[in-house]
Amino acid sequence: MTENILVICEQRDGKLQKVSTELIGKARQLIEKKQGQKVVALLMGDKIAGLAQDLVNHGADKVVYVDNPALKDYMTETYTKAACAVLKSENPDMVLVGASSIGRDLAPRIAARIKTGLTADCTTLEIDDETGELLMTRPAFGGNIMATIICPDHRPQMATVRPGVMVALNPEQKTGEIVDFAVDFAPEDTNVEILETTMITKESKDITQAAILVSGGRGVGANFAPLKELADVLGGEIAASRASVDAGTAHKDMQVGQTGKTVRPEVYFACGISGAVQHTAGMEEAALIFAINKDTTAPIFDVADVGIVGDVHKILPKLVNRIRNEK
Amino acid sequence: MKIIVCIKQVPDTNEVRLDPKTGTLIRDGVPSIINPDDMCGIEAALQLKDQYGCHVTAITMGPPQADVALREALAMGCDEAYLVSDRAFGGADTWATSSTLAAAIKKLGYDLIITGRQAIDGDTAQVGPQIAEHLGIPQVTYAQNIEKTEGNALIVQRQYEDRYQKIKITCPALITALSSLNSPRYMSVAGVVSAYDTKEVKLLTFEDLKDHVAEENIGLKGSPTKVKKSFPKQVKAQGVKHEVDEDEAVEIIVKKLKEHFVL
Numbered sequence: 001m002t003e004n005i006l007v008i009c010e011q012r013d014g015k016l017q018k019v020s021t022e023l024i025g026k027a028r029q030l031i032e033k034k035q036g037q038k039v040v041a042l043l044m045g046d047k048i049a050g051l052a053q054d055l056v057n058h059g060a061d062k063v064v065y066v067d068n069p070a071l072k073d074y075m076t077e078t079y080t081k082a083a084c085a086v087l088k089s090e091n092p093d094m095v096l097v098g099a100s101s102i103g104r105d106l107a108p109r110i111a112a113r114i115k116t117g118l119t120a121d122c123t124t125l126e127i128d129d130e131t132g133e134l135l136m137t138r139p140a141f142g143g144n145i146m147a148t149i150i151c152p153d154h155r156p157q158m159a160t161v162r163p164g165v166m167v168a169l170n171p172e173q174k175t176g177e178i179v180d181f182a183v184d185f186a187p188e189d190t191n192v193e194i195l196e197t198t199m200i201t202k203e204s205k206d207i208t209q210a211a212i213l214v215s216g217g218r219g220v221g222a223n224f225a226p227l228k229e230l231a232d233v234l235g236g237e238i239a240a241s242r243a244s245v246d247a248g249t250a251h252k253d254m255q256v257g258q259t260g261k262t263v264r265p266e267v268y269f270a271c272g273i274s275g276a277v278q279h280t281a282g283m284e285e286a287a288l289i290f291a292i293n294k295d296t297t298a299p300i301f302d303v304a305d306v307g308i309v310g311d312v313h314k315i316l317p318k319l320v321n322r323i324r325n326e327k
Numbered sequence: 328m329k330i331i332v333c334i335k336q337v338p339d340t341n342e343v344r345l346d347p348k349t350g351t352l353i354r355d356g357v358p359s360i361i362n363p364d365d366m367c368g369i370e371a372a373l374q375l376k377d378q379y380g381c382h383v384t385a386i387t388m389g390p391p392q393a394d395v396a397l398r399e400a401l402a403m404g405c406d407e408a409y410l411v412s413d414r415a416f417g418g419a420d421t422w423a424t425s426s427t428l429a430a431a432i433k434k435l436g437y438d439l440i441i442t443g444r445q446a447i448d449g450d451t452a453q454v455g456p457q458i459a460e461h462l463g464i465p466q467v468t469y470a471q472n473i474e475k476t477e478g479n480a481l482i483v484q485r486q487y488e489d490r491y492q493k494i495k496i497t498c499p500a501l502i503t504a505l506s507s508l509n510s511p512r513y514m515s516v517a518g519v520v521s522a523y524d525t526k527e528v529k530l531l532t533f534e535d536l537k538d539h540v541a542e543e544n545i546g547l548k549g550s551p552t553k554v555k556k557s558f559p560k561q562v563k564a565q566g567v568k569h570e571v572d573e574d575e576a577v578e579i580i581v582k583k584l585k586e587h588f589v590l
Contacts, residue, residue, distance in 0.1 A: 012489070073492075076456070076466055101487045105468045108453035112422060112460035117551030120451035135555065141448055142340030147557040154551040191465040193495040195482065200490055212589070234589065252507075253488075258450065267589055277560070278341065288587050289566070290580060296570065306583050307568035308576045319577045326581065326590055 001155055003037040005030055006092035008083060009055060010102055011045050012074075018209070019098030021058040021168035023161060026125060027096060028059040028169060030134075033127045038062050040090055044082050046072035049180065056176035059169045063178045064090060070185040074102050077191050080109045082183045087114060089181070092156050094134050096125075099160035107160050117151035118158040123165055123262075134159065143258040143281030162262045164208035165285075205237050207254060212236025212267045215256055215283070218243040219272020219293055219312060224250065226316035227271055233323050239263065241273045257282035271312040275300025292316075328381040328479070328498070330372045331432050332405065333442040333458070334365040336389055336396040340447045361396045364443025366511040368504040371473050372441050373404045373512065379475060382406050384435060386531075388416060388428055394528050401522035402514035409435065413532040418547030421449075425457030426549060430540035431531050433462065438479060440501040444469060452503070459501040467494050468503040 005027040009020035020041070027039040041060035043051060045067065052063040066082045083106065087095065097107040099121050111118035123146075124137035134157040136149045151157040207213060214231040216224055217240065224238060231238045240250030242257055256263050257279040268286035273279060275291070275298055283289070284303050291304035292312050301307040308315065338357045361369075372383045385400035387393050388411040397408035411431045419427060432440060440459070445452035452468070459466035471491065472484035479498040484491055486505060496502075514522075533545065543549055569579055584590045 076468075080460075101469050104452045105456060105466070108421065108451075108456040109460050109466075111453075111551075112425060112457040115422070115551070117420065117422065118453060119552060120449075120453060139450075139560075140557070141338070141343055142450075143560070144340065144343045145557050146560055148555045149552050150555045151552050191497075192467065195493040195495055197490055197492045206488075234584075259447070267584070267587065276341070281560075288583065288589075290583070292576075296568070301566075301568050304568075305566040306579060307566060308579065309568065309570040310573060310576055315573050315576050318573055319580055322577045322581055323584075323590065 001091045002093060003034045004040050004090065004092045005037070005094045005096065006040045006042055006087070006090055006156070007060070008095060008097045008103070008106070009041050009043045010098050010100060011043065011048055011051060014045065014048060014051070016051050016054060017098065017100065017163070018168065019100060019103075019161070019163040020055070022163065022166040023096045023098060024055060024059045025169045026161070026166040030094070030125060030127055034132070040064060040092060042066075042083065042086050044071050044079055052178045054171070056174050056178070057171040061176050063176060064181045065179070066181050066183050068183060068185060070190060073194050073197070075190065075192060075194070076105055076109055078185060078189050079106050080113060081185070081189055083110050084113055085183050086181055087156065095156045095158045097158065097160045099162040103160050107158060111158050116154040116156060116158055117149075118160070119149040119151070120160050122159045122161050125159060125161070133157070139258060139281050143277045164262050164264050207237050207239045207256065208261050208263055210237040210263070211265055213239045213256075213263060213265045213286075214269040214271065215239035215241065215273060216244055216250070216271045216312070217241035217273030217279070218247070219274070220244065220249075221272075222247070222249050223313070226313060226320070229320045230269065230316050233320050234267070236265075236267070241279045270300050270304065271316070273300050274298045275303060328375070328379060328438045329436060330375060330381050330383045330439045330441060331435060331437045332365070332368050332372045332383060332385045332400070333428055333440065333454070334369065334385055334387045334396055334400060335362045335443070335446045336360070336387060336393040337362045337446050337448040359392070359395070361399055362443050362446045364445060364504055364506050366443075367506050367508045368441040368443050369400055369403055369405065370509045370511040371470075371502075371504055374509065375473070375475060376404070384409065386411060386428065386431055386435070388412070388419075388424060388431075397528045398522045399514060401526045401528070402518035403512055404518060408526070408528045409531050410528050411531045411536075415533040415542070415546050418550065419545065420550035420552045421451055421453040421457055422551050423545050423549035425454045426461050426540055426544045427536070428454070429458045429461035430536040432458065433539045434531070434536060438498040439481070442501065442503050444503045444505050455501060455503040462499070462501070464499045464501055465496055466501040466503070467496050469505055470502045471505050471507050473502060473508070
């Protein structure tokens with residue numbers, strides 16, 4: 001067995017997903033404690049060899065890619081088979097996977113097949129100074145408590161991490177080892193048939209990538225227009241708490257929190273959001289948090305850098321005007 | 328078609344509160360519910376039953392108290408219910424839970440298995456795919472629509488962040504249900520009566536399953552992961568709360584945005 005860390009990267013339609021480089025960035029940080037060991041990136045797909053250099057530039061020492069027409073679209077069995085073949089050959093000590101709807105389908109299947117532990121949606125990954133084990137910390141009970149999980153007797157130690165939780169390194173031109181790994185697929189490996197794929201056209205951008213988020217909750221009611229105006233004037237996006245999504249005011253894609261997305265913007269405006277742990281679990285890492293809420297006892301004020309007790313619908317229009325004048 | 332629905336009894340995490348002094352969970356008085364995604368799994372199975380006359384079995388692994396969750400599943404219209412319960416199964420992580428449930432499912436026989444996407448107390452989404460792996464059958468996760476087609480095949484609409492796909496899958500197979508799949512039906516009065524009077528919750532212990540799963544693959548011993556510690560969430564240093572009029576509030580926000588070079 002090696003002491004290497006392997007990152008299972010994700011591409012869709014030949015486009016590298018950001019969570020992959022975020023995890024390579026994290027693996028680089030972890031590998032510092034394991035001198036002489038490598039960060040290995042695994043990439044699977046069809047005609048994806050061209051993406052390998054990008055992974056090297058983001059910090060991978062070695063890229064192993066499996067390029068095969070059978071991997072054109074993500075399918076559980078073909079991807080599990082390819083990943084298990086590479087894991088057997090590479091024998092890493094740790095495996096990191098993005099907790100996307102693909103990673104969360106693939107990683108448990110791999111872990112069950114090779115009989116090892118898997119810890120989902122980790123928010124902190126550290127190496128134990130004494131044992132060298134991976135300490136995988138994740139929220140549990142709807143984000144109400146944190147649990148640190150270890151995998152003492154099975155290897156590799158596997159963890160999934162949500163997009164936006166770790167930070168990618170800035171790419172630099174680097175040289176690394178790039179390996180074309182062949183996997184033989186049998187016809188029965190393709191055990192489902194994709195009949196059609198429909199892209200979801202989004203009204204707003206991906207909130208996990210936004211630098212500024214203006215987020216609304218129950219206290220906003222059905223009218224998100226003032227939030228949208230503030231987001232527009234600041235060049236940000238709008239987001240929402242579960243209450244607004246459940247009420248049908250906001251789309252599920254906009255939901256921040258334990259059951260939604262984890263975001264880490266520069267600025268987060270929590271408007272009319274009470275601040276249940278369920279919500280704050282997804283946004284408390286924001287660099288600067290404003291909370292506006294009528295209820296002076298709302299728990300959102302505990303995580304906010306600046307709390308304003310007041311009415312969102314009265315404050316936001318004035319704020320938008322003021323910022324417009326500023327520009 | 329024989330459908331097995333896997334459900335989990337969970338504490339309603341929306342109702343969980345922390346003891347402000349000790350930072351520990353206050354579990355007293357927190358209601359136990361059937362995990363919301365699993366409710367949609369039950370409903371999906373019952374809709375297939377309504378249309379095609381399938382036989383629906385609900386199973387759960389848990390302590391004896393989980394009987395209530397199975398009674399609710401019976402009251403909704405499931406035909407049979409099994410409680411997989413034994414001290415030997417205790418302390419299981421997702422690997423051992425899925426190998427135990429897979430053993431029970433193998434014993435009962437099945438064409439289709441439906442689980443919820445994930446449980447609200449753990450949020451791992453791992454047990455469904457891992458059951459499928461232990462049984463060596465295909466899976467479609469994140470299902471937002473299920474239709475039966477010719478023979479033993481189903482067409483499942485599978486959701487991704489940026490797209491959805493229509494996927495044809497042939498039984499035996501496993502599907503994990505999203506909460507957007509359907510709106511679970513309510514229990515009927517007659518259903519509740521029959522759930523307690525005529526229907527029964529049958530128990531499956533390790534003794535019943537030992538032909539299908541080895542002792543080293545269940546419970547704490549069969550679990551590759553261990554909880555090293557759990558702790559309350561660190562609350563970050565509290566900021567400043569202003570109770571001021573709107574114009575002053577605007578000035579405070581603008582000043583802060585300037586300090587951070589946003590403006």
